[in-house]
Amino acid sequence: MNFERATAGSLEDLIVRAADLKSELVAFAQSSRFERRLTARLMDAADDRGYLDEGLAIATIDHFALQYRLSDGRTVVERFVTQHRPPLPDGERDMVLGWRDVVQGCFEARSIEGDAVVLHNLIDDVVYRVYSNMGVAPFARLRKGMFVIGRIVPLRPDAWLVSGHLVFFPKTAARQAAQSALTTLTANPELLHRNQDLTRRAWEMQAEDRADFIELFGADLMVLPVDEVHDKLREHYRRRRDKALARLDKKSAERAIASGPDPDVLAGLPAGLQDAETVGVIYDEVEGLNFYRDFGRADALFADPVRVGDRTSVAVLRGYLRDDSVSTLPIRRLVERHREKADQVFRKVLGKPGFCWETDGEDLLRRRKKEFFDRTPTPSISVVGARLAELLRGGR
Incomplete structure (x- = not known):
């Protein structure tokens, strides 16, 4: 802008x-x-x-x-x-x-200064000076130390504008507000992008997490029966926790166990995968840890293109191509694993006898996955700021 x-x-x-x-x-x-x-x-x-x-x-x-x-x-x-x-x-x-650069925030009110309120966003750990196009009326109930959930958009570098509806919570709701901020951030790590320091730390943590994943399993990609995925991930997260605890003194380690996430919870499968036949688990350097339904069927299709007659296997590949929530990652990995068979698969699935991945693959992905080419990469791991961490520990 x-x-x-x-x-x-x-x-x-x-x-x-x-x-x-x-x-x-x-x-x-x-x-x-x-x-x-x-x-x-x-x-x-x-x-x-x-x-x-x-x-x-x-x-x-x-x-x-x-x-x-x-x-x-x-x-x-x-x-x-x-x-x-x-x-x-x-x-x-x-x-x-x-205004496309919306800040979705769980804010703590720092001060009220004339027509503006100064809000500290617990999600990205950035302070914003916020105005309303309705004057001071929307802030009438707000007091220092209260919490606000809402959306703001930029007016200029030193001024932001309320966009939509604000919800206020009293000071006594600090723990609930902090948990709400953590839940939002965990589900949307890209919300950190305005804080370069936290973003850098998140990339570093993701790289370390991926390295441990590869060390444990021997690769950044696994194709597993769905009932084995949870056990593998739980093993990874328990190993990561133990490694982190080893760096702390006994008292700090006890506090970390008491307040930190349970490895069993972290290892839970995303919704919609519980009844899958297989799950592809890919820990990509950029996109982080991702899960792909029935990846084993698509992998078998590329390994043996004769299976193009199997409608279920073909449907998996077409689903990856059509699903707006699926990036280019699983398709690129399938091609990498079976490059010599890729042309044959796509020719039959797309009905294009002359298709060649080398010359046509990138255009195919750009047509089907345009949104992912327009995105700025963000880490898939979330890092919380000092104030949010304090509130999660029960601080004031």
Whole structure:
């Protein structure tokens, strides 16, 4: 984002203009052209009874407007900027596109200073100066030391704007707020990317974790029956914990065991894999530890392309290609393991007799997995900041 162009004029004027543009953007996102997709997102967010409270509905619409990717790979806000009439000035265009860089936070209130609140995000351990396009009203209940869950977007380097709904918690909810921050961070390690120090430490920890995995199992890829995966992972995590405890004195080790995650919990399989026939476990240098359903069938298909007549095996490969949540990693690994058979497999599965992985493979992946080429790599391991660690230990 070009903040020099986006932030010309006073902060007050910028907030007023941001409020107008955000209102336009939300109306655009709720227009008939996106109705089917937005309705589906709202239904997914509702509980089993179909109930969706106002706060969650607002957050869902906000995420849809700023971060949801349409079939062409663009976000709704990118469409909004492109189609806005009259065209937005460069500064306003940069500001609105900058809203894609949402900070999803569990914040601790440090101070209230005029129209702004200073919030320390427990997730990325960064402090933000935050304003609202509704003035001070949304902060009326906020006091120093309270906790806030919500989303903010950039206005300029020293100012952020509330985006969507804020939820407040009292000081006494410190442990619950810390646990919520940890859960969010564990599920979304990419949220660390604004803190370069924590990100660096996370990459270092991932590299060390991967090295231990390879030392234990002899490779960074295993194809296992589903009932063996948990035992293997538990062995890895227990070994890692024992190695970490060996570096501590007895008292510190006892505290670490009491407050640290159970290796059995860490070793749990992701949802949707429990009934798989086999699981491919790949600890990639960049993408970290990943699990792939029925990888054994796809591997057997590449080892013996005659199996292309086996619909189940072919369905696994097609699933990897079509699934938006699956990166290029399992496909690249299958090709690496069976390079001499890859052309034959893809020719039959894709129905393209002239397909050659050497010349056509990268284009295939870019077409099917465009989003993964656009992403900035982030470590899959989370590192918590000092304040979050303190709160998790019961500190104040």
